[in-house]
Amino acid sequence: MIVTTAQLFKHAYGKYAVGAYNINNAEQAMGLFRGAIESQAPFIIQISKGARAYTDKRMLEAIIRSAGEIFPEAIFAVHLDHGDEQTCYECIDSGFFSSVMIDASHDPFDKNVEISKRVVDRAHAKGISVEAELGMLGGVEEDIKVEDGHATLTNPAEAEEFVKRTGCDSLACAIGTSHGAFKFKGKQSLHFDVLEKIKARMPGFPLVMHGSSSVPQDEVARINAAGGQIKDSMGVDVNEYLPAAKLGVTKINIDTDGRLVWTRVHREFFRDKPAEFDFRPPGKIFIAEYAKFIASRNKLLGSAGQLADLRQSLGK
Ligand SMILES: O=C(CO)COP(=O)(O)O
Ligand SMILES: O=C[C@H](O)COP(=O)(O)O
Ligand SMILES: [Zn+2]
Ligand SMILES: [Zn+2]
Numbered sequence: 001m002i003v004t005t006a007q008l009f010k011h012a013y014g015k016y017a018v019g020a021y022n023i024n025n026a027e028q029a030m031g032l033f034r035g036a037i038e039s040q041a042p043f044i045i046q047i048s049k050g051a052r053a054y055t056d057k058r059m060l061e062a063i064i065r066s067a068g069e070i071f072p073e074a075i076f077a078v079h080l081d082h083g084d085e086q087t088c089y090e091c092i093d094s095g096f097f098s099s100v101m102i103d104a105s106h107d108p109f110d111k112n113v114e115i116s117k118r119v120v121d122r123a124h125a126k127g128i129s130v131e132a133e134l135g136m137l138g139g140v141e142e143d144i145k146v147e148d149g150h151a152t153l154t155n156p157a158e159a160e161e162f163v164k165r166t167g168c169d170s171l172a173c174a175i176g177t178s179h180g181a182f183k184f185k186g187k188q189s190l191h192f193d194v195l196e197k198i199k200a201r202m203p204g205f206p207l208v209m210h211g212s213s214s215v216p217q218d219e220v221a222r223i224n225a226a227g228g229q230i231k232d233s234m235g236v237d238v239n240e241y242l243p244a245a246k247l248g249v250t251k252i253n254i255d256t257d258g259r260l261v262w263t264r265v266h267r268e269f270f271r272d273k274p275a276e277f278d279f280r281p282p283g284k285i286f287i288a289e290y291a292k293f294i295a296s297r298n299k300l301l302g303s304a305g306q307l308a309d310l311r312q313s314l315g316k
Helices: 005-012 026-038 049-054 057-070 085-094 109-124 156-166 192-201 217-225 238-246 256-272 280-301 307-314
Strands: 018-022 043-048 076-083 099-102 129-134 139-141 144-146 170-173 207-209 249-254
Touching (some): 005 249, 005 307, 018 076, 018 280, 026 256, 026 280, 043 057, 049 057, 049 076, 076 085, 099 109, 129 156, 156 170, 170 192, 217 256
Parallel strands (some): 018 043, 129 170, 170 207
16 A cells, blocks of 8 residues: 555654665566565665666556555655656656655755745645755665765754755665665664754654665675675664654665665676576576565664554544
8 A cells, every 4th residue: 555655754753764675677666565565564665767668658657556466465655766857747746646846955945945845845746745855865866876975964043944945754864874785895874863853953853864874794704705896885883773863854765775685686696607598597586585675674763563553543
């Protein structure tokens, strides 16, 4: 059942974070739904611009609709990840999305406000909620690369002003993470002080954490042992998900980790079976492994086991 992102946030706020997982194909969708049901967790499916362009945006919508029929127990929202203004409008008008993200965080503050507000007005007219972003994560995002040293943490006073002026429903904050597999040089903690200050100014307002993959080192080691060359990777400490959730982070975005599962499964499979060329056997392994991964993440986010209570509170 597709619900609004606002319904998921209302249930989760301050208690747990909803996992927001990017999908690009049918195998990821099957693994995601399976893992969510296994762990009895609500979730958010995210579609990036790149995902919409990978095969065809209609293909992804069809896959998600079908997955919803195959897993009728699932409760989830569909979200546009890192949208520009035009893509937000397309998704708002499509009638399929629960929420969109307008990412104008690379523009100056006033321009970010102006663009985000326009999207909020169009989205709210159709009952769709909007995630906006303030502050700049490091790493690569869509086709924009933020060089080391240019990432900026979200300023709490600006966050409050931004939310007031735009009317956005949730805010992606930069608290030290970045997209991809190379987040830190050495072990680092999230900037909980920034979250605390934002929460003090806006109690009850849902925050979003991008770049939240944990980049499991055993996964990377297996990829490299099977011919990969992923060097100096480092991710978020999974034990920091729940403390962040208690400080108002209601949505935690995980994409890279799923790609690592895919890469490990396929590298190992074809290394061990060099004469194989049927892609379905590794595809099946991937679905099972991704489901296991999703269930493990939902446990760490605190969303596991919430389905029954959420269903009751939705009156479904
Ligand atoms: O933020 C993300 C999607 O918007 C994904 O972040 P990761 O690259 O850490 O998985
Ligand atoms: O933020 C980036 C997400 O991981 C989506 O990645 P993508 O734009 O390559 O699909
Ligand atoms: Zn951004
Ligand atoms: Zn992101």
